[in-house]
Amino acid sequence: DYRSYYPALGGPNGLLYDLTLKVAQPWRRNIPTVPAVFVAIDDASLSTPDLAALPRALFQPVWARLIDGLLEARARRIAFDVVFAYAGADFQVGSFVLPDYDRSLIDSLGTARDRIVLGRFPSIPPAPPFLGAVGASRVGVLDLQLESDGRVRSTAPLVRLADGRIALGFAALAAGLNVRQASAAQRILIAPYAPMTDTPTYSLGTLLDCLSSEEGLEQVRRYIEGRIVVVGTAVLGEDEHRGPTRFLGGGRVASPEDRCAPHIGLFKRPDIDNAPGALMQIAAIQSAAALTP
DSSP, X not given: OOSSSSOTTSTHHHXXXXXXXXXXXXXXXXXXXXXXXXXXXXXXXXXXXXXXXXXXXXXXXHHHHHHHHXXXXXXXXXEESSOOOOOGGGOEETTEEOTTTTHHHHHHHHHTGGGEEEEEBTTBOOOHHHHHHHXXXXXXXXXXXXXXXXXXXXXXXXXXOTTSOEEEBHHHHHTTOOHHHHHTOSOEEOOOSSOGGGSOEEEHXXXXXXXXXXXXXXXHHHHHBTOEEEEEEOOTTSSEEEOSOTTSOSXXXXXXXXXXXXXXXXXXXXXXXXXEHHHXXXXXXXXXXXXXX
């Protein structure tokens, strides 16, 4: 029971859960999981000339380029652990407006809506142009469940929104679960067999550069094809959480031979327990995918 006096993932059971992940680590390494790649919005990317020229609320052309490139690289699904809450069409400084600024992103979302997952908070949906482009069924709630010891060990498969409607959680939707499948689970566990920073990771700026050339695209396709891609922040201090991996070690660091290949251990945290929320979601996606027949 997740809400009892001694909840299954909190209190004294939280420590037991984390220890169980460590004890089971050797044999769980051999259990196949749905392949996933993290695209990190990191400081290095945000300092590149193209991205530094824009506030993140006006990254619509950037996201359109990324979606188009990942589709060409044959990504299985593209999930944004980012809430597109602001539309460029709403921008106005004096008489200066951006009436068609969102067009490229709207077109990209509409073209690939069945392979897109957008994030939202229970009370904050994507802006109407982006919600309309994909439809409400392609929007998942970013809802990491915080336990009594301050650690995250699960996500909610279904979430009640502020207007009373029930929506799929982000991880459930990104894993391909429908409402019936999600309703069969009380929680989607975050149960990685290795530190979450071991997830293959691209820096956003590097990936965009690689996707801009035919040669780079071919290299990226080798690592992206058939995989779920999750896009989210890796900026230090943004959307960081303590997970259940405290006994799994500090993680690996492996620079790829190809510039357009993902890294292992691309970024580190002063506290090895901390990880970006997007990596928590990837671990939950991999757990949720195991629930599908």
